[in-house]
Amino acid sequence: MPAYIVLMKLTTEGARAVKDMPARIDQGIKAFESMGGSMSSFHVTMGPYDYVGVGEAPSDEVVAGFALALASLGFVTTTTMRAFTREEIGAVVSRLP
Numbered sequence: 001m002p003a004y005i006v007l008m009k010l011t012t013e014g015a016r017a018v019k020d021m022p023a024r025i026d027q028g029i030k031a032f033e034s035m036g037g038s039m040s041s042f043h044v045t046m047g048p049y050d051y052v053g054v055g056e057a058p059s060d061e062v063v064a065g066f067a068l069a070l071a072s073l074g075f076v077t078t079t080t081m082r083a084f085t086r087e088e089i090g091a092v093v094s095r096l097p
Contacts, residue, residue: 002057002082003054003056003085004057005054005080005083006051006063006078007080008076008077008079009048009076010075014076021044025044031069032053032066035062036062037056038055041054042054063080
């Protein structure tokens with residue numbers, strides 16, 4: 001399955017409800033899994049992003065839907081990146097003219 005990195009920032013509403021953070025993280029991971037994804041790593045971070053999730057999903061559409069679902073709750077904003085393994089990028093590079 002394709003890999004994805006999701007960078008998340010708390011909104012003002014998310015910061016106000018910070019005590020609920022552990023439960024919201026668990027709910028988010030379960031929601032991602034219910035959509036067919038699997039979370040391999042999740043971290044609460046210091047710096048420009050508050051959370052970083054690394055996982056796999058069957059398609060870009062699944063991840064886009066998940067990001068929209070998260071955004072609709074109002075607690076975080078997301079930046080999502082498709083991540084390529086060394087093997088995958090090797091195949092991409094081998095097709096270059």
